[in-house]
Amino acid sequence: MAIFLAIFHLLLSVVSRAGISGGAQLFEQQKETAKKGSNYIKKHTDRQLLDDFSRRFRQKKRGTGTCTQSMSGYQYLDVKLKLRDPDSVTLTPVFFCGCIHSSLASIFGEIGGQTTLDIVKFSSSQKRSILRVPENFLDRVRVAIALIGYYQEVPCHFQVLSTSQKPLDFEESPEEFLAFN
Incomplete structure (x- = not known):
């Protein structure tokens, strides 16, 4: 995470020197996105991620947004x-x-x-x-x-x-x- 922040600080300084407005806002948005991603991973266990992945895989395989079960189950x-x-x-x-x-x-x-x-x-x-x-x-x-x-x-x-x-x-x-x- 520290390397990620250091790279963004470097990019921010390059963007601000070039006179591009909104560089600080872009940096803050990227920083918040990175925090949200790491928090998402911390909050979900491996089993939840596997269940989520398999549910999405079944939806893509069937071509629908919802999972339908057969009559027998x-x-x-x-x-x-x-x-x-x-x-x-x-x-x-x-x-x-x-x-x-x-x-x-x-x-x-x-x-x-x-x-x-x-x-x-x-x-x-x-x-x-x-x-x-x-x-x-x-x-x-x-x-x-x-x-x-x-x-x-x-x-x-x-x-x-x-x-x-x-x-x-x-x-x-x-x-x-x-x-x-």
Whole structure:
């Protein structure tokens, strides 16, 4: 901030020597704008900034000024788990869902990460799952999934294959997955 003020003092002296009127007013306006910006950042927590950013992103993506929800209020995610060493882990729906819940809690806190995360279908052979999440938590869940780096202490990568407002299904044969209804 001190460097910022020093540069403006230098600019003010150059402007006043050149005979341009209003240089002091310009300096004061810039100084107030800088104070407002730093106060804004101090007042808002990281979680509020993230919520504000994700709300604006959804508005731009939909092309509207307001967020509209689907009739069901849920989004469906087709998520695939890629493991460095697939034989060394136990892949179950409980562990799969627990890994995502753990990531939500570590990123957004206990309260910010609380959401219902339902496994609609699960395939251990394909390492895939269809998840149902409330629409207003979609961005948080996607962030949490993207930031998971380990599954049972094995390096991994979660990939969201598709997202839909309608229930998704696997392309493979139905014998290979578990359905939770």
